[in-house]
Amino acid sequence: MQVNVINSADPVQVSLAGRVDTTNAAQFQNSLDFIIKGNQKDVQIDCAGLDYTSSQGLRVFLMLQKAVQSRGGKMVLTNMQTQVKEVFDITGFSNIIRII
Amino acid sequence: MDKRYDPISGKSGAIIEDVMNTPEVLAFPENLRFKIRLCVEEVVENVVSYAYDAGAGYMKVETSFDDGVWEIRFEDAGTPFNPLAKEDPDITLPAEERPIGGLGIFLCKQMMDSLEYIHADGCNRFTMTKKID
Numbered sequence: 001m002q003v004n005v006i007n008s009a010d011p012v013q014v015s016l017a018g019r020v021d022t023t024n025a026a027q028f029q030n031s032l033d034f035i036i037k038g039n040q041k042d043v044q045i046d047c048a049g050l051d052y053t054s055s056q057g058l059r060v061f062l063m064l065q066k067a068v069q070s071r072g073g074k075m076v077l078t079n080m081q082t083q084v085k086e087v088f089d090i091t092g093f094s095n096i097i098r099i100i
Numbered sequence: 101m102d103k104r105y106d107p108i109s110g111k112s113g114a115i116i117e118d119v120m121n122t123p124e125v126l127a128f129p130e131n132l133r134f135k136i137r138l139c140v141e142e143v144v145e146n147v148v149s150y151a152y153d154a155g156a157g158y159m160k161v162e163t164s165f166d167d168g169v170w171e172i173r174f175e176d177a178g179t180p181f182n183p184l185a186k187e188d189p190d191i192t193l194p195a196e197e198r199p200i201g202g203l204g205i206f207l208c209k210q211m212m213d214s215l216e217y218i219h220a221d222g223c224n225r226f227t228m229t230k231k232i233d
Contacts, residue, residue: 022112023112052137055145062195082131092191092192096194
């Protein structure tokens with residue numbers, strides 16, 4: 001799993017690659033903690049390279065959404081693979097997180 | 101596949117890869133492999149997190165593929181825990197009201213065809229099946 005930070009200031013731009021699972025979810029969260037604890041308003045996450053996420057990864061996406069939303073910002077996930085999108089659909093995350 | 105992991109602590113990744121590398125699962129289409137990986141991870145994660153103090157016990161994993169039905173059976177001797185007893189999350193809530201976590205077994209319910217839990221002979225036994233078209 002790779003988290004590439006393209007821009008850490010507003011608007012945040014990040015791209016993800018690989019699998020987020022039980023073996024690396026803590027590392028995934030740590031890599032994105034600067035957004036959860038930061039003050040940036042707009043966050044763009046390119047998910048083209050994200051091959052897989054379990055519920056462990058969903059936790060982190062929800063933390064990000066809550067954090068950004070609470071400070072009046074917007075998060076958007078782009079280029080999500082079909083099967084990853086299905087995980088977001090099944091759990092209702094597609095309704096609370098903007099995916100384009 | 102019929103394998104015992106003892107102790108289970110630190111074996112999550114190995115268990116998932118062992119299941120994914122069984123001959124029948126290797127032959128399944130990619131979208132089905134994705135679902136199997138996810139459901140196996142969610143169950144293993146549950147057992148690793150809740151069944152034993154400090155992950156000190158074992159987990160047994162058996163798989164079979166007969167008459168077009170793929171089946172996986174998990175067994176541990178930890179604290180009795182029925183993951184199916186938990187109420188499904190309310191997936192219609194807005195983000196600010198959604199709790200963090202609690203989606204793992206819900207995903208299994210949606211992606212597999214059947215889930216069964218029994219506690220017998222001092223063991224938790226959890227079985228999932230998926231019909232393969």
